[in-house]
Amino acid sequence: MKMICTACKATFEGAQLRCVSCSGPLDVMPLTEGTIRRGDKPGASILERYLDFLPLDRVNTALALGEGNTPLLPSGKLAEVSGIGKLFFKNEAQNPTWSFKDRGTAVGVQYAAAHGYKRIGAVSTGNMAASVAAYGARAGMDTFIFVSDRIDVEKVSPIAIYGPHLFKVAGDYSQLYFETLKIGAENDIFFINSDVPLRVEGSKTIAFEICEQLSFDAPDYVVVPTSAGGNFRGIAKGFMEFHKLGFINKMPHMVCAQAAGCSPIHNAFSQGKSVVERVEHPDTIAHAINNPFPPSGNAVLSILGEYNGVSVSVTDEEMIRAQKMLAEEGLFVQPDSAVTLAATIKLGQDGLMEKDASVVCVLTGSGLKFTKALELHDIKSHNVGIGEVGKYISKQFG
Amino acid sequence: MKMICTACKATFEGAQLRCVSCSGPLDVMPLTEGTIRRGDKPGASILERYLDFLPLDRVNTALALGEGNTPLLPSGKLAEVSGIGKLFFKNEAQNPTWSFKDRGTAVGVQYAAAHGYKRIGAVSTGNMAASVAAYGARAGMDTFIFVSDRIDVEKVSPIAIYGPHLFKVAGDYSQLYFETLKIGAENDIFFINSDVPLRVEGSKTIAFEICEQLSFDAPDYVVVPTSAGGNFRGIAKGFMEFHKLGFINKMPHMVCAQAAGCSPIHNAFSQGKSVVERVEHPDTIAHAINNPFPPSGNAVLSILGEYNGVSVSVTDEEMIRAQKMLAEEGLFVQPDSAVTLAATIKLGQDGLMEKDASVVCVLTGSGLKFTKALELHDIKSHNVGIGEVGKYISKQFG
Numbered sequence A, B: 001m002k003m004i005c006t007a008c009k010a011t012f013e014g015a016q017l018r019c020v021s022c023s024g025p026l027d028v029m030p031l032t033e034g035t036i037r038r039g040d041k042p043g044a045s046i047l048e049r050y051l052d053f054l055p056l057d058r059v060n061t062a063l064a065l066g067e068g069n070t071p072l073l074p075s076g077k078l079a080e081v082s083g084i085g086k087l088f089f090k091n092e093a094q095n096p097t098w099s100f101k102d103r104g105t106a107v108g109v110q111y112a113a114a115h116g117y118k119r120i121g122a123v124s125t126g127n128m129a130a131s132v133a134a135y136g137a138r139a140g141m142d143t144f145i146f147v148s149d150r151i152d153v154e155k156v157s158p159i160a161i162y163g164p165h166l167f168k169v170a171g172d173y174s175q176l177y178f179e180t181l182k183i184g185a186e187n188d189i190f191f192i193n194s195d196v197p198l199r200v201e202g203s204k205t206i207a208f209e210i211c212e213q214l215s216f217d218a219p220d221y222v223v224v225p226t227s228a229g230g231n232f233r234g235i236a237k238g239f240m241e242f243h244k245l246g247f248i249n250k251m252p253h254m255v256c257a258q259a260a261g262c263s264p265i266h267n268a269f270s271q272g273k274s275v276v277e278r279v280e281h282p283d284t285i286a287h288a289i290n291n292p293f294p295p296s297g298n299a300v301l302s303i304l305g306e307y308n309g310v311s312v313s314v315t316d317e318e319m320i321r322a323q324k325m326l327a328e329e330g331l332f333v334q335p336d337s338a339v340t341l342a343a344t345i346k347l348g349q350d351g352l353m354e355k356d357a358s359v360v361c362v363l364t365g366s367g368l369k370f371t372k373a374l375e376l377h378d379i380k381s382h383n384v385g386i387g388e389v390g391k392y393i394s395k396q397f398g
Helices: A077-082 A101-114 A127-139 A153-160 A173-187 A197-213 A230-244 A264-270 A297-306 A316-327 A335-349 A371-376 A386-397 B077-082 B101-114 B127-139 B153-160 B173-187 B197-213 B230-244 B264-270 B297-306 B316-327 B335-349 B371-376 B386-397
Strands: A002-005 A011-013 A026-028 A072-074 A086-091 A119-123 A142-148 A165-170 A221-225 A253-259 A310-314 A358-363 A382-385 B002-005 B011-013 B026-028 B072-074 B086-091 B119-123 B142-148 B165-170 B221-225 B253-259 B310-314 B358-363 B382-385
Touching: A026 A197, A072 A197, A077 A086, A077 A316, A077 A335, A086 A197, A101 A119, A101 A127, A101 A197, A101 A230, A119 A127, A119 A173, A127 A142, A127 A153, A142 A153, A142 A173, A142 B386, A153 A165, A153 B371, A165 B386, A173 B386, A197 A230, A221 A230, A221 A335, A230 A253, A230 A297, A253 A264, A253 A297, A253 A335, A264 A297, A264 A310, A310 A316, A310 A335, A316 A335, A316 A371, A335 A358, A371 B153, A382 A386, A386 B142, A386 B165, A386 B173, B026 B197, B072 B197, B077 B086, B077 B316, B077 B335, B086 B197, B101 B119, B101 B127, B101 B197, B101 B230, B119 B127, B119 B173, B127 B142, B127 B153, B142 B153, B142 B173, B153 B165, B197 B230, B221 B230, B221 B335, B230 B253, B230 B297, B253 B264, B253 B297, B253 B335, B264 B297, B264 B310, B310 B316, B310 B335, B316 B335, B316 B371, B335 B358, B382 B386
Parallel strands: A086 A358, A119 A142, A142 A165, A165 B382, A221 A253, A221 A358, A253 A310, A382 B165, B086 B358, B119 B142, B142 B165, B221 B253, B221 B358, B253 B310
Antiparallel strands: A002 A011, A002 A026, A072 A086, B002 B011, B002 B026, B072 B086
16 A cells, blocks of 8 residues: 655555654555446445445455445425525435444454454544444454543443443543554554544545435535544545546535634635644534644645635534524434534525535534534424324314 | 235225224235346435335435435354354444334335325334434425323434424323324324334335345344334335245244333234233333334234244343443444344244354344433443553553
8 A cells, every 4th residue: 555645745655644754644545547346235335336446455344334325315495595506415324333434444444454453443532433443343353442531421331332442531632643653553553543544545435425426427515524634635535536537527626614613724724824723722512523633634724725625614503503404304413514504504695605506515423423412402392182182283283 | 005904804995004994904915026126326215226116106316315225234253152153233223313214204205295295293202203203304294293291301302303293292102003093184194103004115125125135045034123013014024025026035034022021922922822912011121112012913923923933022131231242243223123132142042043044133223312221331441641541551451
């Protein structure tokens, strides 16, 4: 496997996690040819379908959990509400652990097993932790999950159930990502953290599926909730690769959507900077994208610059409103995922997105992941005795 | 659409909900020919794939949410633990609202819309309520959801978010299913309750997918968590139809798995009775299968009788142990779904299931649906300061 640094463009052989010269995030060198391997069975792993475009020699199906293969849904009412005529939702909440993270984890675990690793790990208190714990369990590997010691028990339990070695770490949690580069090397633990090259490779498959689902007519905009930057990079890389291979005839504009309470990439991009600065007091309900100093932030900035990208931030209120709008279209997602719709509405209203554009919002995770957000929504109910139900309905709705 | 009563065998035209002569549950008359329509796009609805075998003339994709298409995973370690060599898990937790209910709801909504209904409904406090609320929202229909007034707010919120008309009903909730037969007719509400014929048709697709995923080599046993009986009937009917059409060369033994605290079907079957009796004091943590007087109970009994079926009940302790075992294989499911593994282990140990049999456990819903069950599992963690992590790991795991 050949790697290239997204920052200094140095190249390497083998699965490094960061550039050894400048510590920048690495990309797997894009392949120059390949074919989509269409299968004919329901529920197949997308790793086999896209094997030609992934840094894997083969797929060990015993390690797979049925990742990917998620629907792309054309919007109903929301196309009207948002004013965007061709609006689509890519629903990543139908993955094995109910978030997009499974794609990157699946690729990482395949690679780790093929290269003799018996241990994997991740620094995460949310979707990624659950995903890595699940795939580690599936693979029968020792799995090391590092959460912050301030995490609630409600968030720990759905991770712990998979049986990983669980570490509650006291101190500056944001430092831990960088610590694990060393810890992993010293203890033969293959870390599949937020923006490592193999996780980025997994995220490419979101773009591949969108291309296929739109019959290779690439969308004009793809809106991605952006935290560390790994998923954004992966989706962009997927489109780039299919574009280079001539599968699609244009690159979409990539939209980096962040929460106003923690938007280091949007801050830098809107000020024309090429380097992100740490957000000092991050504060948003969108915990899954609450990364104050994203390790792939600069790499995202350079993709935005190169491909006429857009960045946008939305308030928690806009996000919660969008969460409700999505649910009323049948899609119950995390607040973080709702950022995409809120961003689309904003860009439409500000005239920054054409009304006839085709737009794909990537919904990254299930609403069941963070049910505390439900407390922000009003619940109205009719309270009625069983003997009165028929009469009540005829009167109220007759 | 032609219907046949599962009890008195009377036949009808049109979408009745129960038999007008004897009140028995109805089946859609099986089709005598058809072809699987293989698609080549990821994440497609299975309604189009199996259209020939469903009582629909066409599929309106605007009403679909990407239902079905769930993975069938060969077991890893659990094949050894359970002593069953060819053990598979059908993971229904990857549906749009994270349970199998979406298949039946999807078929019901298609039918309702095609026949001019503007209102749908369901009596449910759990998976079915969320599913019907989501599909109703997607279809832009007025959706009537009837929950018990004793339901916790934590269970209501993930239903209410979709924006249905929500009714909290006081009184004997188990009577409400029968009330809605009348309420629906009087108010033009198409109820897609637990065991109505169209929901049963949706559940058939679980069997269809299993057949395809096993390359049309039918499994020896299919284990289904059984509550009202609609899903059990649907899965059995799917296998029967593919068997009749010659797609598979045998009928699997259907296994009806219930919780010991509420096992009316198992009670009747193990005593050789052909009619279920109401369980007076149901008590199990498996809320999703806690139905003391299943409306399709007798229909399930007759399927068990006709096809050499098996029934089994397991305790809450066995269920929770099985939930943990599944999670340690990468599958975090509801306690109700874990009943299948607990039942399989029991049947294997009792010598009632051959060691070389192929067995499919149907995992009906996500573990995130009922996180209170997590409190029954121990959580162990290593507590460590950020400066000590490297040293700690080298020492403990070096």
